[in-house]
Amino acid sequence: MTPDQLIALLHRHWAQTLAELDADERAQLLRRVAALGDAVGRGPTLRAVRDVGRMLHRLPAHHPVGAALNDAVRFAGPDTGREAVVDRARLVDLLGFLSGPPPTADEILDTTRRRLLRAPARGADAALAAVADAAADDLIRLHHPELGHRYPEFQFTPGTDELRPVVREVNRLLLAGQDPWGAADWWLGGNTWLDGVPAELLDAVPHELILAAARALVEDD
Template structure:
């Protein structure tokens, strides 16, 4: 228990990740593990003296752990960590930095098939699955790159200037960055304000694939795909669903 009596601390949760890193790697697929590393890197890069930045980054780590089986020690401890308790503090950032080095080490990668390990390295360095293939093969292998999207020039025109960092942009070297079209109103106009708000919660600037997967995947609480519900549901319901996901309440 932490000193607030609210369950495990953020540091103890990170310690559990390090202790059970091998079973975590086995339980998560390549993309899920890459997301966890991305979230941990964001936490390690947070300024220790900026409490809200550390809390926000820690929320991302918690979100990345949710695919674990419920009986996994790290997953079982997840809901006990409440960010409204004592501030995470510098120790959380220090622990995250050490954990990134530990999880990203070659021995942490699966050895049965070297291809996923290479893909994981590319994803965690900012590339996507599509970046390790080429041409039509890349698009066929990455369903997100098959989604309707705007080019950088088109998105810039719609935004009236440089697209804001909150927008989901997917790297696609041959065509340039792709801005998923659902983020904009049908028929023209600037991005949906609620999309920018939700994307900030989902850390779309750090993990655009994770944010895109939330918008384009089924959501039992909302009763449909969030992207398809834009304009059909009140904005606060979309924000609430995303908040529940990242805060784990």
């Protein structure tokens, strides 16, 4: 299991994870997650992931994080090859949760949504042509409590109101119309397959690689 996969799994099931730990275990997990955030380089990062994983192996087999770790934890061998990717924005969220009382599922969701709404986006007026031409799953639409509907900027060809074809394809794979927050989190979070944030790599890597990363997620589910 890669660093980003572990962080994403924790982030998705954080409330359930904390519910299974006592105060001492939570403090220990805080130290290990903090060490993951401070790790630099492939070797130290993977060792920090391993330390977090060992702790979470204590979780019951039916727990979603425990089940995934018990079934599929895999680590790289020598400290060579591609750099390990760590989604530090998510780690900051997790450390904040660990430092205070156990969060509710709604609090976790709210924190994730606030992070996604901080990304560059345009309102409905600026996205009018794309919205009119898009099917439900083609375009990510997020609701801002003050600004109304927001459309993450990475979806559009720069300088236009046209939807990027690769974004349309990936959004369809991710069922963006049904789960816009989940699709936005995939685009704006770290991705081990791509060694970076998909939205930031749209002009840097072949679009076939971005599609392959999205397909890998769907096939894993």
